[in-house]
Amino acid sequence: MEQLAIHQYLVDYFTAGGCQILECRPGFLKVKLTVALDKLLMNRPFYWHYIEKIGREPETQVLALKTVQTEEEGDFIHFGSPRLHQIFASTKNLARYVRLYEERPANGKTQTPLYPWLGMNVKVSFQCDLKKDFLFSLGLNLFNGTILNHFQEKLESLPLTPKIPDYCYTLTPMIKPQSGLRRLEAVIEQVIAQEDFHWAEEARERLQNDLDLLERFYEDLDPETYGAAYEKEKQSLIDLYEPKIQTHIINGGLFYLTEHAMHNF
Amino acid sequence: MMRPKISFDDTWYPDFAERMENDGPWGDFQLYKLAYRAEKELLLPDFSDLAAPRHLPHLELFPHQIETAKTVIEKMHGKAILADEVGLGKTIEAGLIMKEYMIRGLAKKILILVPASLVLQWAKELNEKFYIPAVPQRKAYVWEQCDVVISSIDTAKRSPHAEIVLKQDYDLVIIDEAHKLKNHKTKNYQFARQIKKKFCLLLTATPIQNRLDELYYLVTLLKPGYLGDPESFFRDYRSGKNKVKNEESLRRLVNKVMVRNRRVDTGLKWPKRIVEFFEIPLSKEERTLYDSLNTLRKTEFVQGFSLLTLQREACSSREALYMTIKKMLDEQASERTRLHEIMAPILANIQNATRHSKAEKALEIIQALNGEKVIIFTEYRATQLYLQWFLKQHGISSVPFRGGFKRSKKDWMRTLFEKNAQVFIATEAGGEGINLQFCHHVINYDLPWNPMRLEQRIGRIHRLGQKEDVHIYNFATKGTVEEHILKLLYEKIDLFENVIGELDDILTRLEIVSLDKEIEDIFASSESEGEMRIKMDNLTSVINAELAARKEGEADGTTCDSSVFG
Numbered sequence: 039m040e041q042l043a044i045h046q047y048l049v050d051y052f053t054a055g056g057c058q059i060l061e062c063r064p065g066f067l068k069v070k071l072t073v074a075l076d077k078l079l080m081n082r083p084f085y086w087h088y089i090e091k092i093g094r095e096p097e098t099q100v101l102a103l104k105t106v107q108t109e110e111e112g113d114f115i116h117f118g119s120p121r122l123h124q125i126f127a128s129t130k131n132l133a134r135y136v137r138l139y140e141e142r143p144a145n146g147k148t149q150t151p152l153y154p155w156l157g158m159n160v161k162v163s164f165q166c167d168l169k170k171d172f173l174f175s176l177g178l179n180l181f182n183g184t185i186l187n188h189f190q191e192k193l194e195s196l197p198l199t200p201k202i203p204d205y206c207y208t209l210t211p212m213i214k215p216q217s218g219l220r221r222l223e224a225v226i227e228q229v230i231a232q233e234d235f236h237w238a239e240e241a242r243e244r245l246q247n248d249l250d251l252l253e254r255f256y257e258d259l260d261p262e263t264y265g266a267a268y269e270k271e272k273q274s275l276i277d278l279y280e281p282k283i284q285t286h287i288i289n290g291g292l293f294y295l296t297e298h299a300m301h302n303f
Numbered sequence: 304m305m306r307p308k309i310s311f312d313d314t315w316y317p318d319f320a321e322r323m324e325n326d327g328p329w330g331d332f333q334l335y336k337l338a339y340r341a342e343k344e345l346l347l348p349d350f351s352d353l354a355a356p357r358h359l360p361h362l363e364l365f366p367h368q369i370e371t372a373k374t375v376i377e378k379m380h381g382k383a384i385l386a387d388e389v390g391l392g393k394t395i396e397a398g399l400i401m402k403e404y405m406i407r408g409l410a411k412k413i414l415i416l417v418p419a420s421l422v423l424q425w426a427k428e429l430n431e432k433f434y435i436p437a438v439p440q441r442k443a444y445v446w447e448q449c450d451v452v453i454s455s456i457d458t459a460k461r462s463p464h465a466e467i468v469l470k471q472d473y474d475l476v477i478i479d480e481a482h483k484l485k486n487h488k489t490k491n492y493q494f495a496r497q498i499k500k501k502f503c504l505l506l507t508a509t510p511i512q513n514r515l516d517e518l519y520y521l522v523t524l525l526k527p528g529y530l531g532d533p534e535s536f537f538r539d540y541r542s543g544k545n546k547v548k549n550e551e552s553l554r555r556l557v558n559k560v561m562v563r564n565r566r567v568d569t570g571l572k573w574p575k576r577i578v579e580f581f582e583i584p585l586s587k588e589e590r591t592l593y594d595s596l597n598t599l600r601k602t603e604f605v606q607g608f609s610l611l612t613l614q615r616e617a618c619s620s621r622e623a624l625y626m627t628i629k630k631m632l633d634e635q636a637s638e639r640t641r642l643h644e645i646m647a648p649i650l651a652n653i654q655n656a657t658r659h660s661k662a663e664k665a666l667e668i669i670q671a672l673n674g675e676k677v678i679i680f681t682e683y684r685a686t687q688l689y690l691q692w693f694l695k696q697h698g699i700s701s702v703p704f705r706g707g708f709k710r711s712k713k714d715w716m717r718t719l720f721e722k723n724a725q726v727f728i729a730t731e732a733g734g735e736g737i738n739l740q741f742c743h744h745v746i747n748y749d750l751p752w753n754p755m756r757l758e759q760r761i762g763r764i765h766r767l768g769q770k771e772d773v774h775i776y777n778f779a780t781k782g783t784v785e786e787h788i789l790k791l792l793y794e795k796i797d798l799f800e801n802v803i804g805e806l807d808d809i810l811t812r813l814e815i816v817s818l819d820k821e822i823e824d825i826f827a828s829s830e831s832e833g834e835m836r837i838k839m840d841n842l843t844s845v846i847n848a849e850l851a852a853r854k855e856g857e858a859d860g861t862t863c864d865s866s867v868f869g
Contacts, residue, residue, distance in 0.1 A: 050333060129338035129341055134318070173346055255523075283310070285311050303354045
């Protein structure tokens with residue numbers, strides 16, 4: 039992530055978070071935090087506890103962030119800075135669930151139907167003593183079962199609003215969201231099955247090798263004395279090498295979209 | 304081919320269902336997009352390659368350090384002995400590996416065991432260079448509640464800590480100065496062996512390869528069973544008392560768990576040290592002052608080491624001497640004590656000694672450098688102040704520096720020196736922290752008693768990243784204690800030609816805990832000049848013997864150091 043992109047990210051973040059932007063120029067940003075973001079980012083639980091106890095109007099903090107070194111004021115933010123990672127992590131807490139409606143210019147007085155979609159962004163990790171990730175963004179039409187990949191990119195090209203627009207109505211899902219989720223998981227499983235699993239085989243070989251060495255090492259030692267140590271070390275080896283695949287749902291939600299939008303996908 | 308089972312995230316749906324039920328609350332779509340964007344940025348699309356350098360734009364990483372981290376992670380699966388030659392940045396390598404595992408989510412709970420004196424330095428480096436929130440262990444709850452904890456092994460192995468530590472499930476354990484665990488019968492070794500860990504890095508500054516049993520027990524700490532049981536290992540690889548046999552096969556084995564970068568192989572240009580000694584004659588007045596201190600020898604006030612202290616101060620500057628005498632007099636009950644009487648002629652001599660021969664020499668050197676930057680180290684604050692004033696009289700700008708400055712002030716002083724001043728006058732090597740590699744001239748205005756201190760001073764600038772040869776100017780006043788130190792110590796140990804840290808290493812080996820103390824004792828307890836000379840000779844010859852042994856080991860291709868692990 040280039041410094042320029044980081045600056046833009048910060049501007050988008052604090053704007054979306056409803057903060058007042060006090061100063062903003064290339065390389066520098068100064069914002070007045072909202073109560074929610076102050077609590078989330080500034081780590082001052084005692085202050086909030088105190089203020090809430092005495093019932094006083096809180097004073098939120100001002101945060102100055104710079105993305106070029108030449109600015110004097112502010113924390114320098116780059117791709118590795120803890121502040122940026124804190125912000126990254128907070129986006130997941132703030133928006134793990136959404137419900138949105140597509141907004142189209144009203145077509146006379148005719149009612150427009152909106153189709154329900156379950157959208158989901160999922161990270162899949164292959165893990166042994168090494169790790170590798172995949173990102174999936176999937177959408178499932180809960181009315182007719184259509185499944186789309188790269189759903190997020192498509193959503194971002196649509197005008198979306200949190201309130202149902204005038205002259206629109208939503209169609210009732212034929213598929214329940216929970217079974218929709220199962221369907222999407224099945225899709226992920228299918229796609230993953232195409233991958234190469236040599237990595238897992240190799241990890242198992244490593245595990246077996248190290249387990250053999252360990253066993254030989256303890257072979258002649260008294261199990262009364264050394265049994266527990268052997269078990270502990272064996273478990274550590276399994277924890278280290280045993281290959282696994284995990285999914286993590288970054289965020290997801292319900293999207294009500296026009297038929298028009300679906301045709302353009 | 305068996306595909307590992309997929310475990311699906313089941314934490315998302317319950318909250319989602321609840322929100323559908325309650326008609327919210329729903330998140331903002333902008334933030335939703337930003338969360339996806341963040342995840343995309345943080346994605347690790349490959350098993351191999353390091354993600355960490357992208358997170359560490361400020362850190363200058365050298366190719367051998369990156370290569371080492373890759374080897375340890377990809378080929379050694381996170382269990383390795385890091386045994387680089389001193390000065391190549393083992394702690395940077397360890398930090399880099401740690402960071403990589405943290406970014407990949409493979410290590411969260413981490414324990415770092417280091418000598419007590421290095422705990423804070425490790426904490427600082429990890430926090431500042433790697434943005435790793437490592438916490439020095441001070442309270443018992445830290446073991447359980449903090450993810451990255453630094454402690455000395457001596458603390459960790461004691462009750463009640465040991466019980467808590469052994470209950471933890473560590474993803475990564477790092478042990479610095481691991482060669483200190485060489486004896487497998489010690490409590491330290493046994494304790495280290497019991498800690499539950501996935502990944503493990505052992506850092507050692509000494510070439511352990513000469514010592515088969517050290518090698519065996521360190522590798523066993525890392526991978527029990529890898530070198531077999533002790534009996535068969537020593538049967539297969541030890542010949543006679545302490546020689547190695549079957550070297551080729553041992554080398555193959557050990558190279559899979561140990562990385563040892565050598566300076567010559569890194570391809571880095573390692574700057575030379577060019578050392579000059581200056582024996583500076585005292586001016587007539589300075590001589591008188593110095594000699595007059597001898598009158599104190601027979602008094603009840605100043606004995607042994609205290610006289611030596613005054614003499615050393617006199618070698619530095621009359622200001623330094625004056626400060627100490629003034630303090631002694633201030634502590635007296637009245638202004639007409641016997642001590643006042645004794646000191647009166649000395650104080651008069653201080654008045655008279657207006658010339659500073661050393662300062663003049665320093666000026667001469669600085670002026671000849673045509674504006675190139677110089678660091679002056681002195682042991683005394685009074686000398687530091689005087690020098691600042693003196694240089695200013697000659698139109699030379701300088702900044703003072705002390706170990707006790709706050710971090711922000713240190714950084715500020717460093718910047719001032721880099722941008723605005725020619726000379727940096729420091730009273731403290733400041734052991735850690737500030738980077739002065741843009742400078743390559745050092746004047747040791749007075750010689751410390753402990754050569755390690757000198758080594759630390761030079762180490763501030765003679766290190767990875769220094770592009771020029773480093774010039775070192777050592778001052779000693781002629782016919783004084785300084786000349787003694789110079790002749791008895793510095794000229795006998797081939798100190799300055801040796802590489803950073805080597806001496807530290809040797810002193811550890813010889814179990815000389817504090818060379819300072821050793822030398823002070825020699826000076827204070829020797830009845831005669833001759834006795835002092837003999838004792839100092841003994842000390843230096845022991846150190847030199849170890850140095851020579853090491854040199855031989857490096858030059859001679861047949862020893863196990865280079866043949867087994869070259």
